[in-house]
Structure formats: C-alpha cells, structure tokens
Amino acid sequence: MNPSSTLSTPAPAHTSAALAPAFSGAANLILAVLSGRTLDAALADTLPSGALGSALRPAVMDLAYATLRSFGRGDFFLAQLMAKPVSDVQIRCLLLVALARLEARPEQAYVIVDQAVTAAAGIAAGNFKGLVNGVLRNFLRQQNDLLSRAKTNPVANFQHPAWWITRIKKDHPQHWQAILAAGNTHPPMTLRVNRRRTTSADFFTQLTKQGLAAQAVGELGWRLDKPVPVAQIPGFAQGLCSVQDAGAQRAAQLLEIAPGQRVLDACAAPGGKAAHLLELADISLLALDSDPARATLIADNFTRLGLHSERVAIRTGDAALPDTWWDGQPFERILADVPCTASGVVRRHPDAKWLRRPTDIDRFTRAQARIIDALWPTLAPGGKMLYATCSVFNAENDAQIAAFIGRHADAQRLPINAAPFEQLLPNADHDGFFYALLQKN
Ligand SMILES: C[S@@+](CC[C@H](N)C(=O)[O-])C[C@H]1O[C@@H](n2cnc3c(N)ncnc32)[C@H](O)[C@@H]1O
Incomplete structure (x- = not known):
C-alpha cells in the first residue's frame, strides 16, 4: 500500500447541491468494481480529469468507500425492496450509493432522494427516474422493518461475503465479530517519524503547532486523532515523516x-x-x-x-x-x-x-x-x-x-x-x- 496514498484522507463535507454529480461518479466506480476492477484502478479510469474531476473526487471517493463498506447491506435492501433486479446495472449502482448515504445521513433523507433522482435523469435517457424515486421512498417508509431484518442476514449485518465470515469464524472463534466490525470502520491515520531528520518530540511539537492532535504509538509513531490529507502534515514533503500504520x-x-x-x-x-x-x-x-x-x-x-x-x-x-x-x-x-x-x-x-x-x-x-x-x-x-x-x-x-x-x-x-x-x-x-x-x- 502506498503510504502516501489518499486512502486515509477524509473527504471534506460536501454540500447537497454537489450530490447528484457525486452520486453519478460513485455509481460509475461501483459499476467498475462490480465488473472486477479495483477501486483505485476504477478511480483512475472513470473520474473525469481536470477541474470537474478534482472538485468531485473527495465526495465521489467518500460515497464509493461508504457504499463498498456496506455493499452487503445495500444488496440485501434492494433484494427486499424489488421483486426482480433492476435491468440497468448503472441504476442498480446508483441505488446502492443512495442507500448507503441514506443510512449514513438520515437527516438528509429527502435531499438524498431528490439528488439520486436527478442523477438518474442522466442514465438510460432518464427512464428509471420513477423507479429510483419509488425504491428510495419505500426504503424510507419501511426502514425500521428492513433494519431489523438485516440483523438476521449475516452478509447484511456483518457487511462481508458469507464465505469470508465463515472463514474468520473458523480461524478466530473468540474474535470473529470484532474482526468483522473493525473491517467496517474508518481506518486510523498513523505517522512514523523519520528519525534521521527529526526527533519524535520535535515532530509532535510541529503537529501541535499545526493544530493536529495525536497519540504516541511506539517509539516513533503518532496516531492522528483525525486523519488529514498529507499536504497538511508538517514537513511531510521534506521527509520528516511517513504515513504508516502502527x-x-x-x-x-x-x-x-x-x-x-x-x-x-x-x-x-x-x-x-x-x-x-x-x-x-x-x-x-x-x-x-x-x-x-x-x-x-x-x-x-x-x-x-x-x-x-x-x-x-x-x-x-x-x-x-x-x-x-x-x-x-x-x-x-x-x-x-x-x-x-x-x-x-x-x-x-x-x-x-x-x-x-x-x-x-x-x-x-x-x-x-x-x-x-x-x-x-x-x-x-x-x-x-x-x-x-x-x-x-x-x-x-x-x-x-x-x-x-x-x-x-x-x-x-x-x-x-x-x-x-x-x-x-x-x-x-x-x-x-x-x-x-x-x-x-
Ligand atoms: C505487501 S506489499 C509490500 C509492502 C511493502 N513491504 C511496504 O511496506 O511498503 C507486497 C509487494 O510484493 C510485490 N510482489 C508480489 N509478488 C512478488 C514476487 N514474486 N517477487 C517480488 N515482489 C513481489 C508486490 O508488487 C507488492 O509490492
């Protein structure tokens, strides 16, 4: 894994007005992943280059990561909400993105539905706008019932494939639930001080000056309380530290x-x-x-x-x-x-x-x-x-x-x-x- 990759970088809060294009971008990424591409490769392929791409990128990544973390859940909800799978796979991916967002941001429910319908207007000549609207509104209406049914379905509940859950249970009978739960969390961002360039104590002072709170891990590690883009880490470009998990x-x-x-x-x-x-x-x-x-x-x-x-x-x-x-x-x-x-x-x-x-x-x-x-x-x-x-x-x-x-x-x-x-x-x-x-x- 590239230690300076953006994977640990949180997306900035995005406004609801930007949601429709971000939904479309994330749906395209999910479509590529479901066709066998890795998310990194799909990201390089599918997001437009230039200003639009870079402005949308954090929001699209945020949505795509959230959707993939909870893919087993979205898939379960769609199976419950639709008598037969939707014929257009891009629309299916858009629904998965919107469902993940509805669970994460229930307070934005109606904006999310509206923006998903707007995004659907740009797919398959807008033929599925009504379907997207109906499925998402049904989800909101039946949410309590769907959430309790999801608890009884291991793939929806633990958000990992069934074979994976079986394997982890067998390999770690005492800890399997904690391992699966950890797999669905946001990862910590930890730095390793380059002791050829600075000391751990001096580096911590620089972090503090930059307003970054961190906890010591081992001799040379600092786990940030909140992940930030590497550009905000003091001395990163000058080689004072690397991003490396503890x-x-x-x-x-x-x-x-x-x-x-x-x-x-x-x-x-x-x-x-x-x-x-x-x-x-x-x-x-x-x-x-x-x-x-x-x-x-x-x-x-x-x-x-x-x-x-x-x-x-x-x-x-x-x-x-x-x-x-x-x-x-x-x-x-x-x-x-x-x-x-x-x-x-x-x-x-x-x-x-x-x-x-x-x-x-x-x-x-x-x-x-x-x-x-x-x-x-x-x-x-x-x-x-x-x-x-x-x-x-x-x-x-x-x-x-x-x-x-x-x-x-x-x-x-x-x-x-x-x-x-x-x-x-x-x-x-x-x-x-x-x-x-x-x-x-
Ligand atoms: C887990 S990553 C290594 C991470 C690296 N040690 C680090 O800390 O940054 C595994 C690496 O093994 C490389 N790899 C895979 N098969 C290999 C082989 N047969 N010989 C040498 N490298 C291989 C991959 O290209 C990948 O970069």
Missing part, C-alpha cells in the same frame, strides 16, 4: 537489524518498511519488487526521506527467482512482506472483500510458499527472516509458517513476546498484521 511499524522493529548488516527486503514496494529499516540503522539494503511501476515508488519514497546512498539498491525482480537478481552473497536479514489477500486491511480497501474469491487464498498461499522457499537459501546461517502479511486468514499465516518449518530442517521460529508469532487483529490502534521470525541454524 501494525506495519512493527516489521522493522522485529527484524532486529544492526549497522553494517546485509539486508534484503524481498517484496519492498512502495517502500514503507524498507524506508523504516534505513531510518533505523546504516545497513546495506537491496529493495526488490516484481512490479516495475511499484518499484519506482520505492525510489520516490527514499528520495523524499533522504535515504538514498551507495549502500542502497532498488531492483525489479521476482523474489522466487533469486538466480535472476542475487549476487550470491548471503543476507543477514530478510524481510518477506509477501503478497497476500490483505484481509487485515479491508477497511482501507473495502472493494477487496467483494472482489476476492475463496480460491484466492490458495493462490496466495502457493505464491507465498514459493517466495519464502526460494529466499531461504539466500539467508546466512544464523540469519533471520521476518515473514509478514497484512492478513488475518490462518492459511497465509500460522499454517503457512508451520508448513515452512516442516519443509526446512534448518529453520526455527524465534518467539515474539514469548509467542510463536504475532497476529495483530485490526482494531482502533492498528490494522491486521501477521509476523513470524525465522532463524537459520
């Missing part, structure tokens, strides 16, 4: 690096954890990623944070094919922040929970095993590899590492806080992350 900040701490070590970050883009490693110690770092476009983000982040040096290399390559990028010199530390389902960060990517399929878990676990098996020979004896995911599915986490230990007689797990691994569950303080520290005998 759970992600654990990685560099757990890897226990020391000056002079040879370190590999095998899945490094956009470079959040790699930058943290470089801020902590004078190491030799190879930051590798298989995606060339994402690899350029590593360089951008290192530039902003002032971390480039002759001991830092950024390369594009497949971590599972070391022959194509490894010079044969063993690494003393490896960070394997592998691609995963991202089930621990769905509140930042609410499209993901509806785009994922149960088969994706197997696909990711196979890719992860291939990467860590290939990386293991590049680790020096006595060296440590930190395996990391932002997932809460056991198959990608504890089960993955148990199988790895079974395949590698020279591997042992090092305890983290006296436990065999660290599974952070998403909550108000941090996202969901998994860490296992492996040592080579």
Whole structure:
C-alpha cells in the first residue's frame, strides 16, 4: 500500500447541491468494481480529469468507500425492496450509493432522494427516474422493518461475503465479530517519524503547532486523532515523516537489524518498511519488487526521506527467482512482506472483500510458499527472516509458517513476546498484521 496514498484522507463535507454529480461518479466506480476492477484502478479510469474531476473526487471517493463498506447491506435492501433486479446495472449502482448515504445521513433523507433522482435523469435517457424515486421512498417508509431484518442476514449485518465470515469464524472463534466490525470502520491515520531528520518530540511539537492532535504509538509513531490529507502534515514533503500504520511499524522493529548488516527486503514496494529499516540503522539494503511501476515508488519514497546512498539498491525482480537478481552473497536479514489477500486491511480497501474469491487464498498461499522457499537459501546461517502479511486468514499465516518449518530442517521460529508469532487483529490502534521470525541454524 502506498503510504502516501489518499486512502486515509477524509473527504471534506460536501454540500447537497454537489450530490447528484457525486452520486453519478460513485455509481460509475461501483459499476467498475462490480465488473472486477479495483477501486483505485476504477478511480483512475472513470473520474473525469481536470477541474470537474478534482472538485468531485473527495465526495465521489467518500460515497464509493461508504457504499463498498456496506455493499452487503445495500444488496440485501434492494433484494427486499424489488421483486426482480433492476435491468440497468448503472441504476442498480446508483441505488446502492443512495442507500448507503441514506443510512449514513438520515437527516438528509429527502435531499438524498431528490439528488439520486436527478442523477438518474442522466442514465438510460432518464427512464428509471420513477423507479429510483419509488425504491428510495419505500426504503424510507419501511426502514425500521428492513433494519431489523438485516440483523438476521449475516452478509447484511456483518457487511462481508458469507464465505469470508465463515472463514474468520473458523480461524478466530473468540474474535470473529470484532474482526468483522473493525473491517467496517474508518481506518486510523498513523505517522512514523523519520528519525534521521527529526526527533519524535520535535515532530509532535510541529503537529501541535499545526493544530493536529495525536497519540504516541511506539517509539516513533503518532496516531492522528483525525486523519488529514498529507499536504497538511508538517514537513511531510521534506521527509520528516511517513504515513504508516502502527501494525506495519512493527516489521522493522522485529527484524532486529544492526549497522553494517546485509539486508534484503524481498517484496519492498512502495517502500514503507524498507524506508523504516534505513531510518533505523546504516545497513546495506537491496529493495526488490516484481512490479516495475511499484518499484519506482520505492525510489520516490527514499528520495523524499533522504535515504538514498551507495549502500542502497532498488531492483525489479521476482523474489522466487533469486538466480535472476542475487549476487550470491548471503543476507543477514530478510524481510518477506509477501503478497497476500490483505484481509487485515479491508477497511482501507473495502472493494477487496467483494472482489476476492475463496480460491484466492490458495493462490496466495502457493505464491507465498514459493517466495519464502526460494529466499531461504539466500539467508546466512544464523540469519533471520521476518515473514509478514497484512492478513488475518490462518492459511497465509500460522499454517503457512508451520508448513515452512516442516519443509526446512534448518529453520526455527524465534518467539515474539514469548509467542510463536504475532497476529495483530485490526482494531482502533492498528490494522491486521501477521509476523513470524525465522532463524537459520
Ligand atoms: C505487501 S506489499 C509490500 C509492502 C511493502 N513491504 C511496504 O511496506 O511498503 C507486497 C509487494 O510484493 C510485490 N510482489 C508480489 N509478488 C512478488 C514476487 N514474486 N517477487 C517480488 N515482489 C513481489 C508486490 O508488487 C507488492 O509490492
């Protein structure tokens, strides 16, 4: 995830007059996501460029995020309100957007209905204006009954796909409801101080001067009481800090690096954890990623944070094919922040929970095993590899590492806080992350 992305950026309050075009824009985004696009890709494709696009963007994003967070709910309401699905998918998406907004802002109910009808006038020659008006007014009339019926439908109630709910229940029988509830919240925005440029205390003073209240998380982290666009963060452009979730900040701490070590970050883009490693110690770092476009983000982040040096290399390559990028010199530390389902960060990517399929878990676990098996020979004896995911599915986490230990007689797990691994569950303080520290005998 790009630490400087706008995902944690709240939309400014938008006026009701702007709602109709924002509804149309959000409906187009939902349509793209339902056709299989990610929200980020859809956003780049569908929003008009230029002044109109940038003025509408915050409101459209706000609506699209809210609609996707509660998609299971909107879908349930539509099934209750309509005898058969609406034939025009764009109108269906517009209804989903308006229903999410009606639940979030009941005090604006009549403006919302009016603006949704205005938006419907621009779709399918306005043929569905009456239908949109009728469905939304029926929702308002039957709201109490619909809300209590939604409580009995797990997908509407927990706002995650049925298979996902089953999986989380099985993997986390004590915490499944809290995990699902956290997945529907607005994520916190946490900063990591670049200690090569400032101190945590001085940075906090700058935050306070800017009127930003924050709570300390760990040695170098500040969680903002209220997320703001990065442009409002003091010294962001000058590299005083990065946006990085408190759970992600654990990685560099757990890897226990020391000056002079040879370190590999095998899945490094956009470079959040790699930058943290470089801020902590004078190491030799190879930051590798298989995606060339994402690899350029590593360089951008290192530039902003002032971390480039002759001991830092950024390369594009497949971590599972070391022959194509490894010079044969063993690494003393490896960070394997592998691609995963991202089930621990769905509140930042609410499209993901509806785009994922149960088969994706197997696909990711196979890719992860291939990467860590290939990386293991590049680790020096006595060296440590930190395996990391932002997932809460056991198959990608504890089960993955148990199988790895079974395949590698020279591997042992090092305890983290006296436990065999660290599974952070998403909550108000941090996202969901998994860490296992492996040592080579
Ligand atoms: C979870 S993200 C890494 C986040 C990064 N460590 C950070 O903190 O900013 C996983 C990354 O793995 C990369 N990736 C996926 N498959 C890979 C492979 N076979 N080899 C190297 N990188 C891979 C993806 O492009 C993605 O950038």
